[in-house]
Amino acid sequence: MSVGLAFAVCLVAANLRTSLTGVGTLLAAIERGSGLASSWGGLLGTLPLLTFAATSPLVARASHRFGTARLLVAALGTLTVGTVVRSLPSVLCLFTGTVILSAAIAFGNVLLPALIRRSVPAHRVQGISALYVTVMGVTAAVSFGISTPLSHTLPGSWRTALTWGVAFTVAAFLAWLPRMRGDRPHSDKPRSGKPHPPTSVARSPAPCRSNWPGRSACSWACSPWPSAPPPHGCPAF
Numbered sequence: 001m002s003v004g005l006a007f008a009v010c011l012v013a014a015n016l017r018t019s020l021t022g023v024g025t026l027l028a029a030i031e032r033g034s035g036l037a038s039s040w041g042g043l044l045g046t047l048p049l050l051t052f053a054a055t056s057p058l059v060a061r062a063s064h065r066f067g068t069a070r071l072l073v074a075a076l077g078t079l080t081v082g083t084v085v086r087s088l089p090s091v092l093c094l095f096t097g098t099v100i101l102s103a104a105i106a107f108g109n110v111l112l113p114a115l116i117r118r119s120v121p122a123h124r125v126q127g128i129s130a131l132y133v134t135v136m137g138v139t140a141a142v143s144f145g146i147s148t149p150l151s152h153t154l155p156g157s158w159r160t161a162l163t164w165g166v167a168f169t170v171a172a173f174l175a176w177l178p179r180m181r182g183d184r185p186h187s188d189k190p191r192s193g194k195p196h197p198p199t200s201v202a203r204s205p206a207p208c209r210s211n212w213p214g215r216s217a218c219s220w221a222c223s224p225w226p227s228a229p230p231p232h233g234c235p236a237f
Contacts, residue, residue: 011172017140018165022147051102079104
């Protein structure tokens with residue numbers, strides 16, 4: 001495994017919480033500056049979780065259709081756009097940008113562990129997974145701590161403070177852009193292009209098991225910790 005790949009993984013991890021954790025410390029300033037009621041401020045803080053729940057089930061199918069690395073690059077580009085839109089002087093842009101960047105982060109949450117399992121040797125998967133979770137936690141804490149001081153020192157107040165993490169996003173986008181060249185969508189067709197030979201039809205086919213993660217006990221066990229990678233061999237992932 002190359003150092004460049006580990007660095008690229010860390011750059012993506014740095015984007016998975018940075019754009020969200022600073023909102024909590026700036027919420028009072030956001031409500032004063034935009035004229036939002038406290039109930040709308042609460043919705044602004046809850047919107048990322050609602051977007052995660054709505055978007056995450058779509059990632060697996062999109063990954064099979066477009067390719068994992070390509071989809072991650074698209075998610076990083078979308079995250080950049082959403083971060084910029086959120087900082088524009090409009091309440092509509094504030095909420096729209098939050099939805100856009102939250103959807104991009106939801107894709108990153110699912111795609112990054114899959115890319116690690118696919119690109120990293122098996123004996124290094126746990127170490128790289130621990131590294132990216134650590135980076136994600138550290139950058140989230142840094143964002144939480146510096147957002148308020150930045151809002152007092154930078155022009156643009158809280159709007160500028162919400163966009164400081166875009167530097168990580170652009171760096172991650174540039175780091176992964178060359179890595180999507182060899183990425184190909186998954187296909188059920190054989191590489192030779194010939195159709196699969198016909199198979200005999202069983203008289204009593206086995207009942208079909210749903211792949212929906214909600215049917216898996218492992219999924220529910222992992223749900224309180226969305227930042228952590230799924231355990232090795234978990235049938236839901």
